[in-house]
Every structure is written in C-alpha cells, then in structure tokens.
Amino acid sequence: EPEVTQTPSHQVTQMGQEVILRCVPISNHLYFYWYRQILGQKVEFLVSFYNNEISEKSEIFDDQFSVERPDGSNFTLKIRSTKLEDSAMYFCASKAPTGNSPLHFGNGTRLTVT
Amino acid sequence: DAKTTQPPSMDCAEGRAANLPCNHSTISGNEYVYWYRQIHSQGPQYIIHGLKNNETNEMASLIITEDRKSSTLILPHATLRDTAVYYCIVRVNAGGTSYGKLTFGQGTILTVHP
Numbered sequence: 601e602p603e604v605t606q607t608p609s610h611q612v613t614q615m616g617q618e619v620i621l622r623c624v625p626i627s628n629h630l631y632f633y634w635y636r637q638i639l640g641q642k643v644e645f646l647v648s649f650y651n652n653e654i655s656e657k658s659e660i661f662d663d664q665f666s667v668e669r670p671d672g673s674n675f676t677l678k679i680r681s682t683k684l685e686d687s688a689m690y691f692c693a694s695k696a697p698t699g700n701s702p703l704h705f706g707n708g709t710r711l712t713v714t
Numbered sequence: 715d716a717k718t719t720q721p722p723s724m725d726c727a728e729g730r731a732a733n734l735p736c737n738h739s740t741i742s743g744n745e746y747v748y749w750y751r752q753i754h755s756q757g758p759q760y761i762i763h764g765l766k767n768n769e770t771n772e773m774a775s776l777i778i779t780e781d782r783k784s785s786t787l788i789l790p791h792a793t794l795r796d797t798a799v800y801y802c803i804v805r806v807n808a809g810g811t812s813y814g815k816l817t818f819g820q821g822t823i824l825t826v827h828p
Binding site for chain 1: 746755757758759760763765801813814815816818820
C-alpha cells in the first residue's frame with residue numbers, strides 16, 4: 601500500500617540554524633499538509649498546500665516557516681532560524697483529489713533544537 | 715468544522731470489542747466523520763470515515779446515529795496493539811475554500827489489557 605515517507609526520522613540542530621524536513625507524498629495526491637506535535641500535546645495543523653501554493657496556514661506558521669514542492673515529488677518544510685520551542689514531531693500528510701478522501705500521514709521527523 | 719467530544723480514556727480486555735463513542739452534535743450536512751489513531755509517537759493512522767451510513771473495513775466499523783449527532787467506532791476484537799489514542803474528527807469535503815485539513819482534539823486513550 602502506498603505511504604507517505606519522511607526524512608530524516610530524527611534531526612538535531614542548534615538554535616538559530618536552518619533545517620529542511622522532507623516528505624514524499626503518495627504519488628497521485630494533490631493536497632499536502634504539515635502538522636507538528638510538541639511532546640505530550642495535541643497534533644497541530646501548520647499549513648496546507650494545493651496547486652503549488654499555500655492554501656491555508658495556522659498562526660504557528662509564521663515567517664520563519666516556508667514550504668515548497670521543488671520537483672513534483674518532494675514536499676519540504678523549511679524552518680529558517682530554529683528556536684528551542686520548535687522542538688517537536690513534524691508530520692507530513694497528503695490527500696487524494698476526491699473531496700472526502702482522508703489524509704494519510706507519514707511517521708514524522710523528530711526535530712530537537714539544542 | 716464541528717467540534718467533537720470524546721471520553722479522555724477507556725479500557726478494553728484483549729479479544730473483546732472496543733466501542734469508542736464520539737459526540738458531534740453541531741455537525742452539518744456536508745461534514746464527514748473521520749477516525750484516526752496514533753500509536754505512541756507515530757504518525758496518525760487513518761481508520762475509517764463516513765457521512766451518514768454505517769461503514770466497515772478491515773480495521774473497524776463506524777456506526778453513525780440517524781441524526782448524525784454521534785458516532786461509535788468499533789474495533790471488533792481488540793488486541794494489545796490497538797492500544798493508542800483514537801481521534802474522532804469532523805470535516806467538510808475539500809474544495810472551494812476548504813482544503814481538507816483535519817483539526818485534532820485530545821482524543822480517547824484506549825488501553826487494551828491482557
């Protein structure tokens with residue numbers, strides 16, 4: 601069964617550094633998402649991406665975040681200058697074109713900012 | 715999207731059916747009910763979804779009341795590996811101004827005991 605894959609599984613970075621989290625969505629999907637989950641807290645929506653542009657973003661998704669679909673297969677989340685509070689699990693998800701089809705999530709990247 | 719209410723935790727004996735309730739009294743006509751689960755810190759896993767008819771797949775059954783104000787996820791023969799946080803989420807179809815994002819609540823922690 602096709603699945604969403606994320607790399608790396610764990611990323612450690614120093615405060616102020618830039619990180620790029622990578623995702624390969626399911627191949628025929630057209631909607632893409634990033635979520636994050638701080639340890640012990642809820643899964644939180646960050647951003648949705650459709651037709652090569654951001655379709656919706658949350659308050660969390662400020663100017664230090666950006667997303668890109670550089671080559672038609674990968675979907676990336678960049679954090680420009682990481683802060684300690686960016687430490688979390690980051691989940692990518694994708695969705696097929698059908699309106700009611702579910703989101704399928706990857707197993708996440710654990711980002712640790714030191 | 716309509717708000718959902720779930721019990722914070724439930725227990726179930728291995729081999730028995732687990733029945734997880736969800737209230738969504740403000741659901742509107744075009745909103746679907748989705749169930750996901752999250753095992754430890756893995757990515758949310760899609761289980762099942764429905765609009766108004768009962769649904770069944772290889773993982774679970776979804777029973778939606780006739781007035782659609784509540785639903786029940788049934789795991790027919792729970793195993794230890796079904797121990798997870800279960801999320802009931804209501805969402806409109808993607809399209810137009812909605813891009814299909816899911817909003818996660820706290821969910822129900824299901825513990826399956828030997």
